[in-house]
Every structure is written in C-alpha cells, then in structure tokens.
Amino acid sequence: MPVLDVRDLRTHLITRWGTVKAVDGVSFTVDEGETLGLVGESGSGKSMTCLSILRLAPRPAARIVGGEVRLDGDDLLRKTGREMQRIRGKKIAMILQDPMSSLNPVFSIGMQVKEPLAMHHGLRGRALFSRAVDLLASVGISSPADRLLAFPHQLSGGMRQRVVGAMAISAPPRVLIADEPTTSLDVTIQAQYLRLLKELQQRHRLAMIFVTHNLGIVARVCDRVAVMYAGRIVEAGPVEQIFRAPAHPYTKALLESVPRLGDTREWLTAIDGQPPDLAALPPGCAFAPRCTSVMERCRVDAPPEVIVGEGRTSRCWLSVAPSPPRRDAGLALGSSDGPPRA
Amino acid sequence: MTRFVLTRLAQSLVALAILSVVVFVLARATGDPLHLILPMSATEEDYANARRYLGLDRSYPEQYVTFVARAVTGDFGTSLRARRPVSELIAARLPNSLKLGAFAMGVSLLLAFPLGVMAAVHKGTVVDRAAQVIAVLGQSLPTFWVAIVLIEVVAGRLQWLPAGGVDGITSYILPGFTLGWFVVAGMMRLLRSGMLEVLDSEYVKLARVKGVVEARVVWLHALKNALIPVVTFAGIYFSILVTTAIVVETVFAWPGLGRLAYEAITSRDFPVIQAVVLTTAAIVAVVNLSVDCVYGFIDPRIRYAR
Ligand SMILES: Nc1ncnc2c1ncn2[C@@H]1O[C@H](COP(=O)(O)OP(=O)(O)O)[C@@H](O)[C@H]1O
Ligand SMILES: [Mg+2]
Numbered sequence: 001m002p003v004l005d006v007r008d009l010r011t012h013l014i015t016r017w018g019t020v021k022a023v024d025g026v027s028f029t030v031d032e033g034e035t036l037g038l039v040g041e042s043g044s045g046k047s048m049t050c051l052s053i054l055r056l057a058p059r060p061a062a063r064i065v066g067g068e069v070r071l072d073g074d075d076l077l078r079k080t081g082r083e084m085q086r087i088r089g090k091k092i093a094m095i096l097q098d099p100m101s102s103l104n105p106v107f108s109i110g111m112q113v114k115e116p117l118a119m120h121h122g123l124r125g126r127a128l129f130s131r132a133v134d135l136l137a138s139v140g141i142s143s144p145a146d147r148l149l150a151f152p153h154q155l156s157g158g159m160r161q162r163v164v165g166a167m168a169i170s171a172p173p174r175v176l177i178a179d180e181p182t183t184s185l186d187v188t189i190q191a192q193y194l195r196l197l198k199e200l201q202q203r204h205r206l207a208m209i210f211v212t213h214n215l216g217i218v219a220r221v222c223d224r225v226a227v228m229y230a231g232r233i234v235e236a237g238p239v240e241q242i243f244r245a246p247a248h249p250y251t252k253a254l255l256e257s258v259p260r261l262g263d264t265r266e267w268l269t270a271i272d273g274q275p276p277d278l279a280a281l282p283p284g285c286a287f288a289p290r291c292t293s294v295m296e297r298c299r300v301d302a303p304p305e306v307i308v309g310e311g312r313t314s315r316c317w318l319s320v321a322p323s324p325p326r327r328d329a330g331l332a333l334g335s336s337d338g339p340p341r342a
Numbered sequence: 343m344t345r346f347v348l349t350r351l352a353q354s355l356v357a358l359a360i361l362s363v364v365v366f367v368l369a370r371a372t373g374d375p376l377h378l379i380l381p382m383s384a385t386e387e388d389y390a391n392a393r394r395y396l397g398l399d400r401s402y403p404e405q406y407v408t409f410v411a412r413a414v415t416g417d418f419g420t421s422l423r424a425r426r427p428v429s430e431l432i433a434a435r436l437p438n439s440l441k442l443g444a445f446a447m448g449v450s451l452l453l454a455f456p457l458g459v460m461a462a463v464h465k466g467t468v469v470d471r472a473a474q475v476i477a478v479l480g481q482s483l484p485t486f487w488v489a490i491v492l493i494e495v496v497a498g499r500l501q502w503l504p505a506g507g508v509d510g511i512t513s514y515i516l517p518g519f520t521l522g523w524f525v526v527a528g529m530m531r532l533l534r535s536g537m538l539e540v541l542d543s544e545y546v547k548l549a550r551v552k553g554v555v556e557a558r559v560v561w562l563h564a565l566k567n568a569l570i571p572v573v574t575f576a577g578i579y580f581s582i583l584v585t586t587a588i589v590v591e592t593v594f595a596w597p598g599l600g601r602l603a604y605e606a607i608t609s610r611d612f613p614v615i616q617a618v619v620l621t622t623a624a625i626v627a628v629v630n631l632s633v634d635c636v637y638g639f640i641d642p643r644i645r646y647a648r
Binding site: 054087088090094096097101102103104106107108116119120153154 | 548549566643646
C-alpha cells in the first residue's frame with residue numbers, strides 16, 4: 001500500500017473572476033522511500049495540490065470540493081480539524097517555497113524547533129532540550145545548543161534552511177512535501193540542500209513529494225515525476241522513461257527547453273504561448289492553444305487519462321488508441337497503445 | 343540596544359529643552375495676565391508693583407533662566423490665579439490624570455486588540471466591517487459629544503454611573519471609555535493591516551504546517567509580529583490621549599492635569615500652563631522611552647543590534 005494515495009483531488013478557488021479549478025482531479029501515489037517530482041509552470045496548481053493534502057489551502061477562497069487523500073489508507077479529507085492538527089507536522093511535514101523567510105523573526109530558534117516536539121511528542125524540560133539539540137545536530141548544524149538561543153536573523157541563509165529541514169523531520173513524518181525548496185537559493189547552496197533532503201529522506205524512509213521548476217533537479221532526486229498543467233496531471237511515470245520518451249507534447253516541450261545542469265535560467269519562459277488563464281480555460285484540452293501537435297478534437301473534447309506504459313499515464317489524444325481524424329501521427333511516443341483508464 | 347535607548351534619552355532631553363523655550367514664549371505671547379489678575383480699578387502703579395512682585399519686569403532671557411533653574415528643582419512658581427505654588431496644584435492633579443490615562447489606555451487596548459485581530463482574521467466579512475465601524479466611530483464622533491451623550495444617557499436617564507468627579511472605580515468608566523475609544527481606531531487599523539500582512543507570511547504558513555493550533559498561530563506567532571508597528575505608535579497614541587484628556591476631563595469635571603490646563607489657559611495663568619505642558623511632555627518622553635525598551639523586547643533584531 002502506498003503511504004500517500006491522492007485520488008481525484010479537486011480544489012476550487014472562488015475568485016472575483018469566477019471559479020478557478022486550481023486542482024482539477026489530481027491523482028497520484030507515493031510509496032515509502034520514494035520521491036515523486038511535481039513539475040509544471042507557475043500557476044499550474046502544484047502548491048495548491050500540496051496545501052490541499054494538508055488541508056491548508058488558503059481560506060476562504062479555496063475549497064476542496066472532492067476526492068480523497070489517503071495517508072496509510074486513512075482519508076484525511078474526512079478528518080476533523082483537531083485530528084488534522086495532529087497530522088500536520090507529525091505525519092506529513094512540508095518545507096515551504098522560501099525556507100529563508102519561513103522562520104518567525106521574533107521567536108528564538110529554540111522556541112520554533114521545540115514547538116512541534118512539545119506539541120506532537122509531549123516532550124518537556126531536559127528531554128525536550130536534548131531532543132532539539134540532537135535534531136539540529138542531525139541536519140549538520142554545529143554547536144546546536146548555542147543555536148537554540150539564537151534568533152533567525154543571526155543565522156546564515158544556509159543555516160536557516162537546515163533549521164527548517166530539522167523541523168520538518170522532527171517527528172519523523174511519513175510524508176515530506178518540499179514545495180520548490182531551493183528556488184530562492186544560489187546554486188552551490190542548492191546542491192548542498194538537495195543532498196541534505198535526499199539524505200534525510202533515505203534515513204527516515206520518507207515518502208517525498210518534490211515540487212520544482214527545474215527538470216535538472218527532478219533527474220537528480222526523483223524516482224517518478226508528475227507533470228501538471230492547468231490543475232491537472234497531464235503525464236506521470238518513472239523519471240528515466242519520461243525523460244527518454246515523453247508521451248505528452250507539453251512534457252516534450254518542457255524537456256526540449258531544459259537547461260544544462262547548473263544553468264540557473266528558468267526554463268518555463270522557453271515554451272511558446274501564454275500560460276493558461278485558469279478562470280477561462282478553453283473547452284477541450286487546456287494545452288491545445290499552445291500545442292504543436294494539436295488536432296481538431298483537442299479543441300472540442302478534453303482527453304482522458306490513458307495508460308501509456310508500465311506505471312505511465314498521459315492525458316493526450318495522441319496517446320489514445322488510433323482514432324480516425326488523426327493528422328499528426330509521426331510523434332515519438334512511448335507506447336501509444338492502451339485503453340482509457342476508468 | 344543600550345545605545346539605542348541612550349540615543350532616545352538624549353533626544354527626549356533636547357526635545358524637552360526646546361519645548362521649554364516654546365512654552366515660555368507662547369505663554370507670554372497670549373496677552374498680559376495682569377489684566378485678568380488685577381481688578382478693573384487697578385492703577386498704573388498697581389500694575390508696576392504686581393509686575394515687579396511676579397518678576398515680570400525683568401528681561402525675557404532673565405525670566406527664562408530663572409524659570410528653567412527653578413523648574414529643574416520642581417519649582418514652577420506661584421499660580422497667578424490660585425496664589426498657591428504651582429507644584430502643589432500639579433501634585434494634586436497629576437495622580438488623577440495618570441490613573442484616568444492608564445484606565446483609558448487599558449480600555450483602548452482591550453477594544454483595539456480583539457477588534458484588530460478579528461477584523462484581520464475575518465477579513466472582508468461582517469466581523470471585519472463591524473469592527474471597523476466601531477473603531478472609526480470612536481475617532482470621528484467628537485469627544486465632547488460622546489461625553490455629553492454618555493452623561494445624559496448612562497449617568498442621567500439610566501443612573502447607572504456617576505456623571506463626573508472622582509468617586510470610586512465606577513467614576514472611571516465613562517471618562518475612561520470616552521477617552522480610550524478615541525484612539526481605538528488608529529490602533530485597530532494598525533493591528534489589522536499588520537496582522538493581514540503577517541498572516542500571509544511564510545512563517546505563519548509554516549506554523550500551521552507544523553500543526554500549531556490556529557488560536558496559537560494567530561495570537562502568538564502572528565500577533566507578536568503585528569505588535570511591532572503598534573508599539574512604535576504607542577507613544578503617539580499616548581500623546582493623543584493626553585491632548586484629548588483636556589476635553590474629557592473638562593466635561594466630566596475630572597480633577598486632572600487636563601482640566602487644570604483648561605482652567606489655566608482660560609485665565610492666562612502661565613506659570614501653571616508652563617508647568618502642565620512641561621510635566622505632560624516629560625511624561626510623554628518617559629512613555630516613549632519605555633516604548634523603545636518594549637520594542638527591543640519584542641523585536642530581537644533591535645535588541646541585538648550593535
Ligand atoms: N490565495 C489565492 N487566491 C486566489 N487564487 C489563488 C491563490 N493562490 C493561488 N491561486 C491561483 O491558483 C492557481 C494555482 O496556484 P499554485 O498552486 O500556487 O500554482 P503553482 O504552485 O503551480 O505555481 C493559480 O492560477 C493561482 O493564480
Ligand atoms: Mg507554487
């Protein structure tokens with residue numbers, strides 16, 4: 001059984017411009033010790049997916065309107081608020097986009113590190129202190145006892161991220177969600193932090209969701225990858241296979257624009273066309289307006305999710321078993337056969 | 343931190359010195375007090391005698407030096423009207439003002455905190471709008487009008503509370519509320535906007551992600567940060583309270599510094615005016631200094647600076 005099993009998750013945002021389906025039927029699983037990469041352009045719903053798993057999508061705008069989030073078989077969407085509070089930080093931890101500003105400037109490191117330990121494990125006094133010291137030491141922070149007395153502004157950027165990492169694994173949790181944890185860091189620190197996260201994951205056999213812009217990072221840290229577009233997963237599967245032979249034109253476009261390792265350029269801008277406006281999606285496939293292999297039916301009907309290989313899915317008419325009005329069949333696909341999934 | 347506080351202390355002293363000059367000059371620019379003191383029938387000679395007796399015949403610099411030298415020892419001369427040492431008048435009134443001020447500050451904090459925090463937490467809802475209306479009314483309704491209505495209704499018709507004077511804790515409620523309500527709006531708005539910003543921050547999000555209960559997220563993690571701008575302005579609110587106290591104390595017949603100031607101004611009793619203004623300024627300076635210390639206590643970035 002997977003540690004985390006997300007099924008048909010739907011999160012809607014009520015905005016001035018109408019209802020935005022920020023997460024529109026997302027399904028995936030993550031096993032123990034496995035890392036799932038979640039990639040996609042900015043605004044495609046990656047953060048909203050992660051926050052919905054923790055039931056922390058920004059209210060009152062966001063509402064989870066359907067689906068299941070099973071943690072070790074237990075549906076989190078049926079939990080009470082109190083129960084969720086005991087799951088957050090204990091069973092599922094999350095590292096936010098900007099670890100530098102995730103520490104509260106007016107509280108000591110000690111207070112912030114000890115807080116979840118006291119809350120979730122009932123530690124007090126000496127036991128609490130020594131556990132906090134151990135935790136900081138375990139993420140490679142030197143003289144941890146002194147650091148507990150410090151305030152965030154007294155620590156270096158790299159140190160602060162380590163503190164955030166330490167808090168995330170303090171339980172240790174079953175699932176670790178890292179939402180673009182390295183975007184705001186420079187390249188050398190990025191590499192160090194990735195190594196640390198990877199090491200923590202392996203040590204605790206965490207199921208990890210790694211959200212990123214950077215396909216280079218996906219190649220290095222992820223086992224499987226799910227590509228999001230306009231609130232949906234358009235392609236998912238093992239990293240090597242998808243990198244070798246992407247099934248979806250969007251994935252293909254992403255891969256073609258990926259920079260060499262170490263290049264910090266954002267690859268997103270390299271794809272032609274405007275990112276979709278989620279409040280006014282076209283009928284049919286959301287990627288159709290930008291797709292180079294677009295067909296007539298793409299503009300009319302949204303493609304179903306189909307299995308395109310061992311553990312691989314794609315949401316593209318090109319992947320659906322041969323259909324009459326097919327114009328562009330010369331595309332390099334993985335395996336283009338397979339029935340639509342129920 | 344120590345340097346920060348010392349700098350502020352020096353600034354306060356300079357400000358007090360400048361203020362003493364301003365007060366001294368203004369008190370003498372508003373007209374000859376002897377017209378008020380002496381009877382209509384007074385002769386030129388009576389005026390000359392009175393002037394000499396009160397030291398008003400000497401040059402302004404001389405008068406100022408004497409004034410400062412005495413003021414430093416707490417001697418503000420004799421009231422022209424009451425013919426008693428000004429220090430006695432101040433000593434009699436000051437405690438009443440401090441007590442009313444503290445009570446009013448308590449009222450405004452008690453109103454502003456829940457209102458500001460709840461307005462931010464429930465942004466855009468009925469709660470938010472109601473909180474803003476309550477706060478803004480306190481600021482936009484004229485203080486004397488609020489005071490008169492309260493006296494008329496609560497003290498007069500309902501007979502629940504005394505209409506004026508100092509007589510037990512119940513007599514604090516009406517003037518304290520009138521005075522406190524006036525500054526609620528400013529504090530509440532600062533808190534609301536501060537909270538809105540902080541509630542949107544990454545560290546508040548992380549607190550929730552860690553599983554911290556929502557009440558603790560709001561009232562501890564977020565509020566301590568949102569407090570920083572409020573504390574910065576606390577000194578200013580206090581000054582506003584002090585000024586507004588003149589109206590409130592007068593309407594409620596409250597024997598405090600505010601009413602003493604009102605009486606002194608209407609009778610051009612400038613030794614008293616000078617003393618009241620300087621005493622008030624000294625209190626404001628002390629409050630501001632304490633605020634600076636509290637500020638450092640809340641924000642470690644200030645505490646550990648240099
Ligand atoms: N607080 C919010 N209020 C309204 N809309 C939001 C809010 N946060 C995100 N959105 C919208 O939800 C969609 C998904 O956003 P997000 O999950 O943050 O994308 P990603 O993490 O992939 O960049 C976007 O279209 C964004 O405009
Ligand atoms: Mg995001």
